[in-house]
Amino acid sequence: MEELNYQNSGSLSQDYARDFxxxxxxxxxxxxxxxxxxSYLIGTNPEILxxxxxxxxxxxxxxxxxxxxxxILISLVMAGGFNKFSFGTLMALFILYSVLMGMSLSVLFIxxxxxxxATTFMLTAGSFGFMAFLGYTTKTxxxxxxxxxxxxxxxxxxxxxxxxxxxxxxxxxxxxxxxxFIFTGLVAYEMQMIKNMAHQAQMDGTLRQKLALFAxxxxxxTFVNLFLSLLRLLGNRD
Amino acid sequence: xxxxxxxxxxxAIGTIITVALLSIVVAILIWG
Numbered sequence: 001m002e003e004l005n006y007q008n009s010g011s012l013s014q015d016y017a018r019d020f021x022x023x024x025x026x027x028x029x030x031x032x033x034x035x036x037x038x039s040y041l042i043g044t045n046p047e048i049l050x051x052x053x054x055x056x057x058x059x060x061x062x063x064x065x066x067x068x069x070x071x072i073l074i075s076l077v078m079a080g081g082f083n084k085f086s087f088g089t090l091m092a093l094f095i096l097y098s099v100l101m102g103m104s105l106s107v108l109f110i111x112x113x114x115x116x117x118a119t120t121f122m123l124t125a126g127s128f129g130f131m132a133f134l135g136y137t138t139k140t141x142x143x144x145x146x147x148x149x150x151x152x153x154x155x156x157x158x159x160x161x162x163x164x165x166x167x168x169x170x171x172x173x174x175x176x177x178x179x180x181f182i183f184t185g186l187v188a189y190e191m192q193m194i195k196n197m198a199h200q201a202q203m204d205g206t207l208r209q210k211l212a213l214f215a216x217x218x219x220x221x222t223f224v225n226l227f228l229s230l231l232r233l234l235g236n237r238d
Numbered sequence: 239x240x241x242x243x244x245x246x247x248x249x250a251i252g253t254i255i256t257v258a259l260l261s262i263v264v265a266i267l268i269w270g
Contacts, residue, residue, distance in 0.1 A: 060243065068250060075258035079265035097258075104251050111245035150263065153256060160253040164246075172249060179252065197270060207269075214266050221259040228252040235245070 013199065020198035020212055027216025031098040032223065038102025043109025053107070067103045074100070078217075087209050094217055101224065112235045120234055124227040128187055135191030146189030149182050156182065172232065179229035186222050194219075 042048050053064040074097045078090055085093075108117060135142065156179055163171050194215045203211070 068247070069254065072254050072257050075261045079261040082265050082269045101255075104254075107244040107247055111248060150260070153260065157253055157256050157260075160249055160256075164250065164253075167246075175249075193266075197266075211266065211270050214262055214270075218259065218262050218266065221255050221262065225252060225255045225259065228248055228255070232248055232252070235248075 016208075017195075017198035020208065021194065023209075023212040024194055024198075024215045024219065027094070027213055028219040028223070031094065031101075031216065031220040034095065034098040035102035035105060035224070038099055039105035039108065041106075042103060043106035049106060049110070052103070064107075067100055071097055071100050071104070078214075082210060082214070087206060087213070090210060090213055094213060097217075098220075105224075108231070112231060116231070116235055120227060120231045123234075124223065124230055127184055127230075128223055128226060131184055131187035132191045135188030136195055138188070138192070142189045142192045145185065146193065149185050149189060152178065152182050153186075176229050176232040180226065180233060183222055183226035183229055187219075187226070190215075190218055190222060 042052065052067075053061055055061045074093055078085075078093050078097075081090070112120075156175060159171070159175050163175060197211060197215065
């Protein structure tokens with residue numbers, strides 16, 4: 001009987017899946033737009049940038065470090081409060097995260113030229129789109145591949161922290177190169193994971209909403225990370 | 239204001255986003 005119901009609700013399940021994926025992309029694009037607009041507004045306005053991030057003596061202010069590190073706290077609070085918090089609270093934290101990330105990313109306008117930023121953004125969008133399509137359409141199970149990439153990501157975090165003290169530009173280049181490989185692969189894996197999640201038709205409504213938000217958040221973070229890795233590769237090529 | 243400082247902070251932003259990404263992925267795997 002259950003099997004029969006499941007078969008009858010096949011097209012309904014397809015609609016649910018489509019709505020889920022649509023929501024995921026809406027959240028991702030909304031966050032990218034918020035971060036992009038804020039980083040551009042601050043990054044292209046030296047006065048605002050100086051007021052926010054510089055001290056009177058020209059050094060880097062505490063605000064910069066707060067803006068830089070607070071996203072870690074927000075993501076941990078969101079991850080820990082998935083069940084406890086309402087969808088509205090999680091959404092507010094997600095928006096706050098995008099705003100703070102936009103503020104952090106505004107410093108890229110100091111470090112890189114507008115041409116490099118634009119080219120890298122387009123390259124990121126192209127690679128992202130291609131890999132997302134691949135992840136959505138492939139019949140190969142990418143679960144093991146994804147687990148491997150997340151393990152490699154741990155290695156990258158440790159290497160990046162070590163290199164903050166070493167300051168080696170060659171090591172940074174290698175880390176960026178490995179990161180580009182990891183994040184490009186992760187897009188395909190995450191897309192397949194989201195597709196599988198979308199087809200779980202029996203899921204409760206609120207849980208579904210929250211998962212769509214988190215999946216959008218996940219894609220947004222992967223996109224920004226791919227962008228930064230590519231930027232470090234292209235920007236350092238002098 | 240050092241351009242080099244902000245260029246090197248790109249790596250720090252990347253690391254922070256990576257930590258955030260991992261925490262979100264763990265949350266999805268636990269609760270999803």
